[in-house]
Amino acid sequence: MLWQLVTAGATSVTLADREEKHFALDPKCCTEKTHPNNCWSPLTDLSWVVHHVGPRAVRCMFRTDIQAGYYQLRQPTQRPDARRCLSAEALSALLPGDDIGNDADSVQNACAPVPTAEPAASSEAYEPRRDWPLPSLCGCVYTPPAHPGQPKPGSPMQEGADGPSLH
Incomplete structure (x- = not known):
């Protein structure tokens, strides 16, 4: 919907996540403790926007939202x-x-x-200042195992004790 408004020239959109807790730019569930030097902007239970996911993950995430009551299905x-x-x-x-x-x-x-889906009547689900967790989406994405000291597959980066570096 936002894309259609922007391409139609009706508006512009700026999404800001100043605290970096609502955008997941790397769709995996991890922490610095589980994936040292390889856990930047992960998927959390506070994520609203998830980048770089495929159709299967999007459908899984939508089913999770339906199960949580954020949408109502109409037959x-x-x-x-x-x-x-x-x-x-x-x-x-x-x-x-x-x-x-x-x-x-x-x-x-x-x-x-x-079936078609409509947003649930409860406005609490869409509270922008929300600090309580959403349903976990970790079952919808693949989180690779940690690989400290080794390069990420296909990357010229080497991960060492002081963090990532080239070659």
Whole structure:
């Protein structure tokens, strides 16, 4: 929704997280204690915005919000149209293995009736000055094991006792 307003020229948007507790720029659940020198801006139970996640993680996070009562589901009145089913089949062919199976994330479920979601009536869930934890999203992301003293895969950085450095 914000993207549409900005691209339409209706407004501009600035998101500020001065205390660095509501944005997760690295979608993994860690602390400096568990992942020394490799835990910058992680996902926490106070995160509102999570960057660099794929469709499966987004769907998992949305299901977590629904289970927590932040959204209410409305049952569909009709099945998706044939065009949507064809799009899902094409996506499945382009991304083999990404959404395989019969779970809620499956591309094969794209032709099933789709409920709609509405924000819950409680405004407490959307309190911007919130300091109490949200439901954990850690089950929705992959957190790699710690690797102190070794470079991150694909990175020229070396992690040493004094922190990361190049070569």
